[in-house]
Amino acid sequence: MAVRPRSLRRWTRSVAFLAAALGGISCTEVPQGPPRNIVIVLIDQLRADRVGAYGSRLGLTPEIDSLAREGFVFERARSAAPWTYPSVVSLLTGLTPARHGAGRLRGAEKGWWIGPVSQNLVTLAERLQALGFETAGFVANPYLKPGVGVNQGFGLWRHDFVQSWASDPANSHAKWWQASSYADSVNKAVLAWAASSSAPRRFAYVHYIDAHGPWDAAPFLTDAEKRDLSYGEKYHRGIHYVDARVGELWHQLRRLWGDDLLLIVTSDHGQAQRPEDVSNPLKENKGSLHDFNLRVPLILASHGSMRVRGRWHGNVSLVDVAPTLIELVGGDPHDPPFEGQSLVPILEGRASPSHERRIYAENRDRGLASQALLLGQDKYVAVAQPVRGHFHYHLEMDPDEMAPLLSRESDEERARFQELAKSVAARRALAPKPADVQLDPEVVERLRALGYTVGPEPNAQGARKTQ
Numbered sequence: 001m002a003v004r005p006r007s008l009r010r011w012t013r014s015v016a017f018l019a020a021a022l023g024g025i026s027c028t029e030v031p032q033g034p035p036r037n038i039v040i041v042l043i044d045q046l047r048a049d050r051v052g053a054y055g056s057r058l059g060l061t062p063e064i065d066s067l068a069r070e071g072f073v074f075e076r077a078r079s080a081a082p083w084t085y086p087s088v089v090s091l092l093t094g095l096t097p098a099r100h101g102a103g104r105l106r107g108a109e110k111g112w113w114i115g116p117v118s119q120n121l122v123t124l125a126e127r128l129q130a131l132g133f134e135t136a137g138f139v140a141n142p143y144l145k146p147g148v149g150v151n152q153g154f155g156l157w158r159h160d161f162v163q164s165w166a167s168d169p170a171n172s173h174a175k176w177w178q179a180s181s182y183a184d185s186v187n188k189a190v191l192a193w194a195a196s197s198s199a200p201r202r203f204a205y206v207h208y209i210d211a212h213g214p215w216d217a218a219p220f221l222t223d224a225e226k227r228d229l230s231y232g233e234k235y236h237r238g239i240h241y242v243d244a245r246v247g248e249l250w251h252q253l254r255r256l257w258g259d260d261l262l263l264i265v266t267s268d269h270g271q272a273q274r275p276e277d278v279s280n281p282l283k284e285n286k287g288s289l290h291d292f293n294l295r296v297p298l299i300l301a302s303h304g305s306m307r308v309r310g311r312w313h314g315n316v317s318l319v320d321v322a323p324t325l326i327e328l329v330g331g332d333p334h335d336p337p338f339e340g341q342s343l344v345p346i347l348e349g350r351a352s353p354s355h356e357r358r359i360y361a362e363n364r365d366r367g368l369a370s371q372a373l374l375l376g377q378d379k380y381v382a383v384a385q386p387v388r389g390h391f392h393y394h395l396e397m398d399p400d401e402m403a404p405l406l407s408r409e410s411d412e413e414r415a416r417f418q419e420l421a422k423s424v425a426a427r428r429a430l431a432p433k434p435a436d437v438q439l440d441p442e443v444v445e446r447l448r449a450l451g452y453t454v455g456p457e458p459n460a461q462g463a464r465k466t467q
Contacts (some may be wrong), residue, residue, distance in 0.1 A: 021081035022063045034329045036264035038133075039204045040321070041255065042091070044084060044141060045212040045240055047270030048295045050076070050239055061237045063247030064265055067301035072308040072347060076315045077298035078374065079269050080361050083286045085143040087268040087318065089117055089150060092124050092205070094322030094338030096360050098371075102148070103364045104220070117149035122336045124322040125153030125203065131331055134199035138190050139207040140181050154205070158189050179217045183208045183245035190249060194256050201329075202257070206249070210242040211235060232273055250301065259303035262328075266318065266440040267296040281452045282383060283401075287368035289361050289369035289381055294372075300347070308347050315374055316343060317359045360423065373420040380416045390417050 048054040050062045053068035054075065080090035081097050081178070089095075089102040097103060102117050117123070125135045137144075144150050144159060151157035162181050179185070190206055212220055215221055215234050220241040229237070254419040269286070270293045272278050277292045286293070297314065302308055320342030323333035326342075333342040339360075345351040359374035369384040377396040381404075383389045391404035391412055405413075 002466075004300075033232040035201060035260060035302065037202045037253070037257050037261045038128075038264070038325060038329075039206060039249075039261070039434050040091070040264045040266070041206045041249065042088070042208070043211055043239075043245055043246070043265070043267050044207065044209045045235075045269060045271045046239060046242075046267035046297065047273070048267075048297045049292075049299050050236070050273075053299065054297060058236065060236055061243040063243045063250070064297070064299065066247070067250065067263065067265060069300045070309065071299055071301035073309055073311045073315055074298040074316050074343075077266070077296055077318065078294045078315070078359055078361060079267070079296050079318050080289075082136050082269050082289060082293035082361070082363050084141055084268045085150075085367075086150070086362075086364070088144060088207070091152065091266070091268070091318045091321055092320050093117070093121055095121070095125065096319060096339050096427060097362045097364055098424050099339055099431050101428075101431040102150075110128065115145070118119045118154060119152065120432045121152075123150075123152045124175045124325065125151075125205070127153070127322075127326055127331060128201075128329070129153050129155070131201070131326075131329055133201040133203045133329075134197055135203045136190075136193050137205040137207075138186050138193075139205070140183075140186055140209040143205055144207065156193065161185055179219060181209065181217065182219055183210050184219065187245055187249050187252075191256070192253050194253055208242050208245065209244075211238040213238060233273070235273070254303065259304055260306075262306055263301045264321065265297060265299040265301070266321070268318075269293050272296060276402060279402060281386075282368070282389075287363055287365060289363060289370050289372040291379075291395070291399070314341075314346075314354065315357055315359050315366075315376070316351075317361075340403060359425075360420075362424065371420055371424050373416060373423070375416070378416075380413070380420055382417055382420055392416075426432075 033201055050056050050058065051068075052059065052065040053061070053073055054250075079087045081087040081103075086097040086103045089100050090097060095098050100117065100121055102115055104115070125137070129135050135154045136158070137151060137154045138158045138161075140161040142162060146159065147375070148156055151225075162178070186206060186208060190204060193204070210218070213231075213234060215226055215238065218226065218234075218238070218241075220237050221229070221234065225234070225237075237372070246265060253261055253263075270291075271286075272283070272292055277283055277290070282288055283290055283292075296318070298318070299320075300308055317340060319338065320343050321340070323338040323340050323342040324344055324347075327333040327344045333344075355376040357375075361372045361374070368386065371382050373380045379393045379395055379401070381391045381393070383391070390413075393401045393404055395401070423430050
């Protein structure tokens, strides 16, 4: 059902408070109309538990926390993959990795390759363009170059925040990681575009990499701090820095565009930070489907004709973002079919958490191939490599996923793992077969700078994160 301003206005505060009484949502205002300006801000590698709105007491995110207090917080949002490329494609297509097929591909003679987004898939940007939106993307991650097709539907795609070369060819970091990679440079580009745009409707995708590192030219670290601080300390500094840039972007866009603005703050994945996160070999950074990787913030801040406030306690996925935005602006969230579900009924205060909602995630990497099914507080993980295994976690009793329950010991567990296998197989059967794309030497060096091992020949572990 397409959302229309007239129908949205019929949802009064009493409806919202009724929903709150049912235990699913706490909100004080509901949407009043479709937004004309939409911005998705993705902070690469920001795990949810480092955000104050998600319970952190580190004080790293005062600006995001302020947006959350005045906006809408999805407390249990998950990414569809534990690393950037397939996760962002899922966000921008509303499809899981098994369905869109974007990820790493390897062959004995191919070296390190990635599969591009199929041109047969319809992206969120393409849908918004068709609905009259001017579209622009601003990204500081080498995975998201135009060559992989993630820019489908974007009239402007700025990916030049990372430099192509520097004076020291022996230093792969120096070849590209410059001051222009950080959020202040990204914001300047976004605001310049925003100031020059005269379109009646606008959509921007902004991808910050400040919390990810490396931090060779980070403006928020001194030379001594770059040398002496631990990885975790620099990670926290990056989060605090980019949080301030998010606040600046929010206020400056409202100054340029007025209050008719919907800002979505999220991340593509998390990152191992605690001993609990690496307590066994299957809890590998950038590989496992544990919640330190999958649980991400998802916050909607809005003003003007659309204003939402509240918190949602049920499970949602980043694949839900695309159908939600399409419905909010008056499009059909079922055409083309998304795997995600529109969250508009939640924002309108007419939904309660469903324990039957299935959330899927997948890592297709050869080094740690696995699939996950989240159903309520139960999480079922089937690992294919490096060893085969089935793991069942109950997240309420074991939020750190330290002690999997005995798997395949009950009829219910067997049924869930069979369901997961059949679901992944069915979605893969529908996925378009992408043509291989070989990374050029410049991109390979940038990926090495991010900490990825990019070898000339694939092996059992594949190209993966080394830190």
